[in-house]
Amino acid sequence: MSFLDSLWRQRLELLLGAGRAAGAELVEVFLERGDRLGVLAEQERVTSVSPSFATGAGIRVFLGAEQGHRDGFVSTNDLSEKGLLRALDQALGMLSLQRPGGNSSTLSSFQGLAELSDYGAGKQDWLGRCPGVQTIADRLLEGTERLEHHGQHLQARRGNYSRDWQEVMVAASDGTFARDLRLHQTLGLSVLAADGEHRAGVARRFGSTDLPEDLMVWDADGTASDIASSSATMLYADYVDAGTYPVVLANKFGGVIFHEACGHLLETTQIERGTTPFAERIGQPIAHESVTAIDEGLSPQSFGSLSMDDEGQVPQRTTLIENGVLKAFLSDRAGELRTGQPRTGSGRRQSYSFAAASRMRNTFIAAGPHSPQDLIGSIDRGLYCKVMGGGSVGPTGQFNFSVEEGYLIEDGELGKPVKGATLIGDAETVMPRISMCANDLDLAAGFCGSVSGSVYVTVGQPHVKVDAITVGGR
Amino acid sequence: MLDPQQLHDQLEQLASSQGISQWDMGATSSTDLSVQVDRGEPRQLKGAQRSAVTVRAWSADGRVGITSSTDLSADGLDLALRGAAEASAFGDLQEPPGLSCRSTEPTEPIERPIREAQPIQEMLSTLLDAERQLLGRHNSISTVPYNGLSERSGERIYLNSLGARRHERLSSSSLYLYARAEQEGRKPRSSGAVRLAHGSAELDVQGCIDEAAELTISHLDYAPIDTGSYTCVFSPDAFLDLIGAFSNIFNARAVLDGLSLSSRESLGQQLAVPFLSLWDDARHPANLGATAFDGEGTPTARLPLIDGGVLSHFLHSEGTARQFGVSPTGHAGMGAKVSVGPDWFEVGATPGAGSGDTSLDRHRADGVVWIDSLSALHAGVKASQGAFSLPFDGWLLKGGERRSIEAATVAGDIRTVLRSIVSLEGEPEVTPDGLCPHVWVEGLAITGEAE
Numbered sequence: 043m044s045f046l047d048s049l050w051r052q053r054l055e056l057l058l059g060a061g062r063a064a065g066a067e068l069v070e071v072f073l074e075r076g077d078r079l080g081v082l083a084e085q086e087r088v089t090s091v092s093p094s095f096a097t098g099a100g101i102r103v104f105l106g107a108e109q110g111h112r113d114g115f116v117s118t119n120d121l122s123e124k125g126l127l128r129a130l131d132q133a134l135g136m137l138s139l140q141r142p143g144g145n146s147s148t149l150s151s152f153q154g155l156a157e158l159s160d161y162g163a164g165k166q167d168w169l170g171r172c173p174g175v176q177t178i179a180d181r182l183l184e185g186t187e188r189l190e191h192h193g194q195h196l197q198a199r200r201g202n203y204s205r206d207w208q209e210v211m212v213a214a215s216d217g218t219f220a221r222d223l224r225l226h227q228t229l230g231l232s233v234l235a236a237d238g239e240h241r242a243g244v245a246r247r248f249g250s251t252d253l254p255e256d257l258m259v260w261d262a263d264g265t266a267s268d269i270a271s272s273s274a275t276m277l278y279a280d281y282v283d284a285g286t287y288p289v290v291l292a293n294k295f296g297g298v299i300f301h302e303a304c305g306h307l308l309e310t311t312q313i314e315r316g317t318t319p320f321a322e323r324i325g326q327p328i329a330h331e332s333v334t335a336i337d338e339g340l341s342p343q344s345f346g347s348l349s350m351d352d353e354g355q356v357p358q359r360t361t362l363i364e365n366g367v368l369k370a371f372l373s374d375r376a377g378e379l380r381t382g383q384p385r386t387g388s389g390r391r392q393s394y395s396f397a398a399a400s401r402m403r404n405t406f407i408a409a410g411p412h413s414p415q416d417l418i419g420s421i422d423r424g425l426y427c428k429v430m431g432g433g434s435v436g437p438t439g440q441f442n443f444s445v446e447e448g449y450l451i452e453d454g455e456l457g458k459p460v461k462g463a464t465l466i467g468d469a470e471t472v473m474p475r476i477s478m479c480a481n482d483l484d485l486a487a488g489f490c491g492s493v494s495g496s497v498y499v500t501v502g503q504p505h506v507k508v509d510a511i512t513v514g515g516r
Numbered sequence: 517m518l519d520p521q522q523l524h525d526q527l528e529q530l531a532s533s534q535g536i537s538q539w540d541m542g543a544t545s546s547t548d549l550s551v552q553v554d555r556g557e558p559r560q561l562k563g564a565q566r567s568a569v570t571v572r573a574w575s576a577d578g579r580v581g582i583t584s585s586t587d588l589s590a591d592g593l594d595l596a597l598r599g600a601a602e603a604s605a606f607g608d609l610q611e612p613p614g615l616s617c618r619s620t621e622p623t624e625p626i627e628r629p630i631r632e633a634q635p636i637q638e639m640l641s642t643l644l645d646a647e648r649q650l651l652g653r654h655n656s657i658s659t660v661p662y663n664g665l666s667e668r669s670g671e672r673i674y675l676n677s678l679g680a681r682r683h684e685r686l687s688s689s690s691l692y693l694y695a696r697a698e699q700e701g702r703k704p705r706s707s708g709a710v711r712l713a714h715g716s717a718e719l720d721v722q723g724c725i726d727e728a729a730e731l732t733i734s735h736l737d738y739a740p741i742d743t744g745s746y747t748c749v750f751s752p753d754a755f756l757d758l759i760g761a762f763s764n765i766f767n768a769r770a771v772l773d774g775l776s777l778s779s780r781e782s783l784g785q786q787l788a789v790p791f792l793s794l795w796d797d798a799r800h801p802a803n804l805g806a807t808a809f810d811g812e813g814t815p816t817a818r819l820p821l822i823d824g825g826v827l828s829h830f831l832h833s834e835g836t837a838r839q840f841g842v843s844p845t846g847h848a849g850m851g852a853k854v855s856v857g858p859d860w861f862e863v864g865a866t867p868g869a870g871s872g873d874t875s876l877d878r879h880r881a882d883g884v885v886w887i888d889s890l891s892a893l894h895a896g897v898k899a900s901q902g903a904f905s906l907p908f909d910g911w912l913l914k915g916g917e918r919r920s921i922e923a924a925t926v927a928g929d930i931r932t933v934l935r936s937i938v939s940l941e942g943e944p945e946v947t948p949d950g951l952c953p954h955v956w957v958e959g960l961a962i963t964g965e966a967e
Contacts, residue, residue, distance in 0.1 A: 094584035095596075096585070110557050115561070136563065138637070241901040241902070514907070514924075516928075
């Protein structure tokens with residue numbers, strides 16, 4: 043049943059008109075209803091089923107160019123007319139604005155909302171088509187059972203599922219009026235293997251967008267077999283020797299390194315903060331000529347894809363780097379206002395309690411001409427990072443990533459497994475060192491946490507070779 | 517304002533009408549204000565009014581179901597209770613959580629001031645002035661890209677069908693200033709500081725500016741470090757970060773799940789050097805976020821975790837305590853599967869056992885690495901394996917003089933770290949996460965970028 047429908051038009055127009063009448067350059071309202079479910083299975087039983095529901099609104103008010111497009115943002119759970127007006131008043135007050143007395147519903151400086159762009163119209167039955175709790179439980183337990191079947195020395199086996207269904211509406215005083223329904227599902231399997239002092243934790247996570255029945259096609263046995271194989275390998279792995287090596291990063295989640303090390307620096311929020319070294323380098327080389335990088339929100343069912351962004355704009359395909367040359371930044375409404383970079387449909391937020399910011403969607407390095415073996419074969423002594431863990435980037439562009447599953451490269455061949463590696467460096471140094479890209483581009487679902495909360499993203503790349511990077515170890 | 521009595525009566529009535537005899541509820545309500553600035557201009561001003569409620573209901577056969585919502589109205593509570601009752605059909609029969617037997621015990625209220633939020637323009641003015649002062653401290657400090665001043669006032673309640681009616685209010689304020697410095701031909705450097713208080717008028721703004729400036733300037737003159745094994749001295753913040761990241765050692769839930777480095781048999785075993793003791797103390801007077809009760813309504817209390825180097829207690833919820841045959845300790849969350857976690861650590865010397873090598877002094881040390889702050893703990897800590905490999909900000913000490921380390925990681929095993937502590941230097945210092953002295957540890961692996 044639709045909660046956010048065209049009946050909201052009148053109330054939203056009153057709010058937006060009141061904000062404009064108070065002197066705001068632009069007012070935006072983001073409404074959200076969320077229906078979420080988490081299920082956890084451990085060993086042979088389901089130990090947690092956690093449904094949650096949320097409604098809320100975020101109201102953002104911008105001043106004009108002469109005041110630097112300053113903005114105030116207020117979020118609330120109270121969607122009553124009174125509650126929304128209170129939130130608007132607070133946002134206006136932050137900018138020393140006040141609704142005029144008397145009938146503040148004047149539309150004199152506000153032309154009204156456009157026709158509703160309803161991207162959710164064909165998605166109304168998605169929530170109902172999602173699997174029920176019993177089906178989810180059965181599939182998770184199938185996963186933990188298959189782990190037991192394939193694995194050895196498994197001390198803990200876990201499967202977890204989460205469903206995030208979101209109905210959103212965006213209305214702004216520039217006429218923007220749009221609605222969407224979103225569905226994200228994730229499924230993870232993990233183990234902790236232990237044998238005496240030896241321990242290894244291995245996890246795999248999958249995510250999909252807009253596919254209500256996705257859980258039903260999940261290959262539980264294949265996932266369990268993959269995890270069991272990795273945990274058996276890593277259980278007795280030695281710690282990697284610290285040093286500076288050439289490395290080969292595997293495809294799929296290996297793309298997290300570009301996402302963290304470079305992608306964040308190409309968001310206009312970083313230009314606004316003065317924390318990207320690339321602010322003035324459009325048209326200049328910032329990476330090796332073998333690197334072309336793209337961010338887009340269009341690929342069907344990819345975790346970072348959107349019908350519209352959280353500011354009501356249709357997402358685009360944005361070429362960030364082409365043959366090593368910086369081409370564009372990712373920009374949201376505030377980014378366009380403050381930096382002049384055109385909007386790319388990248389305004390994203392975790393929920394109504396965050397103001398949108400320029401964020402990545404599906405971000406990847408394009409395929410190159412080589413085979414993965416060409417990359418490995420070109421290295422006498424180095425590190426192959428088969429599975430990457432998480433990472434982060436600091437305010438000076440310094441990044442770090444953990445390597446969950448690594449192998450030494452010796453004389454152009456994969457050698458023994460190693461654990462405990464951390465890759466550190468900075469984008470300006472490392473991007474020119476990505477000297478070879480393979481022909482096996484693949485993508486992986488992930489989460490990205492930043493100024494506007496945690497959002498769904500895809501990272502990706504083919505196998506890539508970095509000529510030298512510092513590897514933290516023992 | 518939340519009215520615990522009214523909510524309790526409402527829920528009791530709803531539960532009765534739905535045939536639910538055992539239930540509990542946790543709810544929070546808060547208002548937040550925050551400001552950020554950018555080179556003399558306001559950057560973003562934010563406010564929020566939030567509420568959240570979590571309701572649990574038990575079925576006749578003892579299974580628990582749960583539902584969370586943002587709707588605290590009567591209709592919202594009705595829906596949440598119905599949702600919880602429906603979810604209980606999928607509850608865990610083997611290890612179901614129950615109501616805490618201590619949830620109706622009298623609890624000592626925490627004495628603390630509740631401060632009204634300052635007008636946002638005053639907050640803005642304070643932060644703009646702080647930024648201006650910090651930018652003026654050194655000509656290399658070009659921006660303060662991460663900064664913020666926030667105020668929060670909130671309340672939380674816990675109610676259950678045994679008659680528990682817990683309620684507390686809290687106000688808090690935080691200031692953070694993270695500066696970025698750049699010099700010609702050198703890499704940008706960054707550092708910062710944080711201050712907490714019950715209200716923004718009480719924040720040590722000057723101390724925050726001084727610390728952020730001093731730290732940022734101290735990292736301007738940097739050099740790579742040789743990879744190798746070093747004696748390290750952890751700042752209180754860094755050591756508490758490390759302890760927090762491996763708190764599954766003390767977590768009874770993790771023990772039962774096979775995810776802890778400890779087992780049931782670990783209690784009473786030597787975990788650390790004899791002069792190290794560790795407590796968890798949610799009610800410590802210096803803990804600005806002190807809470808009087810946990811997510812199950814159990815009163816919080818000071819609990820020794822390591823006593824004379826020996827693992828002495830685990831942190832418990834109602835469910836884990838029942839399995840261990842002990843009392844809940846006040847460290848539970850609220851859920852269908854109840855999480856357990858620490859509140860606020862206190863690291864100190866074991867009474868009568870000294871504090872290790874008292875001759876060690878970081879202001880006279882040579883060849884020692886001073887680790888000021890650790891980063892990327894979410895990625896570099898393998899909590900269930902005991903291993904860590906973490907980037908850090910710090911200095912190499914030569915004759916007591918600090919030289920900033922360009923970029924490096926520190927790696928090790930937490931169990932080895934706890935047994936390799938050689939000194940607790942100086943008086944414990946208050947940090948947001950606890951109380952801790954500087955901690956010296958020998959034999960840690962440092963990876964640097966020196967050729």
